[in-house]
Amino acid sequence: MDRKLKRGDRLVVASHNPGKVQEIQELLAPCGVDAVSAGELGLPEPEETGTTFAANSQLKALAAAEASGLPAIADDSGLEVDALGGAPGIYSARWAGKSKDFCFAMMRVHNALEQEGALTPGARRANFTCALTLAWPDGAGDTFEGKVFGTLVWPLKGTRGFGYDPMFLPDGAIETFGQMDPDTKHAISHRAKAFEQFVAACLEK
Numbered sequence: 458m459d460r461k462l463k464r465g466d467r468l469v470v471a472s473h474n475p476g477k478v479q480e481i482q483e484l485l486a487p488c489g490v491d492a493v494s495a496g497e498l499g500l501p502e503p504e505e506t507g508t509t510f511a512a513n514s515q516l517k518a519l520a521a522a523e524a525s526g527l528p529a530i531a532d533d534s535g536l537e538v539d540a541l542g543g544a545p546g547i548y549s550a551r552w553a554g555k556s557k558d559f560c561f562a563m564m565r566v567h568n569a570l571e572q573e574g575a576l577t578p579g580a581r582r583a584n585f586t587c588a589l590t591l592a593w594p595d596g597a598g599d600t601f602e603g604k605v606f607g608t609l610v611w612p613l614k615g616t617r618g619f620g621y622d623p624m625f626l627p628d629g630a631i632e633t634f635g636q637m638d639p640d641t642k643h644a645i646s647h648r649a650k651a652f653e654q655f656v657a658a659c660l661e662k
Contacts, residue, residue, distance in 0.1 A: 460593065461661040462528060464489035471495045471521035471531035473502050474550075476619030481530065484643060484652045488660055492530075500524050510534065510547060510588035511600050518592035526594050530655070532648060534587035536621045538566060538609065540575040549621070560613075563624050567611050581609040585625065589651035591659050599658060603650025618642060 462468065468490045470481050478494045485492045495502070503520040507513035510533040517531035535549030545552040545566070553562035575581050584606045592598035606628050613623040615635025623635030627645060634642050643649050 460597070460659075462488075462490055462591075462659055463661045465491065467491045467493065467527050469493055469495055469498065469500070469521045469525050469527050469529035471500075471517045471529045474619070477532065477534075480619075480639075480643075480648060481532065481652075483639060484649065485530075488656065490660075495521050495525075495529075498525055505533070505547075507533070508547070510586050511590070511602065513547060514588040514590040515592070515598060515600055518590040518598060519596060522592040522594045522598075523596075528591060528593050530589065530591050532587050532589045532651065534585060534647060536566070536625070537584050537586060538570070539582040540573045540580055541566070541569055544569070553620075559620050563613060563621055566609065566621070566624065570609065578608045583607060583609050583625065585621075585647040587647040587651045589648070589655050591655060599655075601651045601654035601658070603647045603652070603654070605645060605647040605650065 470478050470492050472478050473496045482492045500521055503517055505513045507516055513533035514531045518529045521529035535546050537543045537546050552565050553559045570581055584604050587603045588600055590598055590600040608626050609624050610626050614633045615623045618634045623633055626633050
C-alpha cells in the first residue's frame with residue numbers, strides 16, 4: 458500500500474490493555490505520531506473471532522479505524538508453547554480469565570507443562586508471536602508479523618512488562634522479559650520485530 462503516515466498524524470492504538478497500549482506508544486514515540494488509545498476515545502472492544510493472530514489484529518484495527526475515522530494500529534499477540542501444541546496461542550489473554558489475572562495464566566501454563574512431563578529447559582521451548590495491523594477508515598490495511606523464541610522458566614522472575622513476561626527467557630538473554638528494562642525488551646521483542654516492518658512500510662521517511 459502506497460499510503461504513509463506522516464509526523465503529526467493522529468493514530469488510534471486499538472487496544473484496551475494498558476500494558477500493550479503503553480508499549481505501542483513507546484515504540485511510536487520516536488516516529489512523531491500522535492497516538493491515542495481506543496479506551497481514551499471510548500471505542501467499543503470488538504469480539505476477537507479470528508482463528509489467527511493476523512485475523513484478530515485486522516479485526517481490531519479495522520473496527521477502530523471505522524469507528525474513529527482515523528488510521529488505527531492493533532496487534533494480536535500471544536505465547537505459543539511447543540509442548541502444549543502451540544497453546545495458549547490466540548487464547549493467551551483468555552487463559553487469564555475475566556479478571557485478566559496473568560499470575561493465574563502463568564500458573565496454568567506451568568501446571569500444563571508439568572502434566573506433560575516438560576520439566577527440562579529443552580522441553581519448555583516457546584515463542585511469542587505478534588501480528589500488527591495498520592488499518593485506514595476506508596478498510597485498507599497492512600499486517601506485519603514478528604516472533605521471538607525462548608524458554609519458559611519457573612519460578613517467575615521479574616515484575617516488569619505484562620502478560621507472560623516474567624516466565625519467558627529469550628534465547629541468548631540472561632534476564633526474562635519481566636526483568637528487562639523496557640529499552641532492552643523493545644530491542645528484541647516480537648512486537649518490536651513486527652513494528653520495524655510497520656515503520657519501514659507505513660511511515661513517511
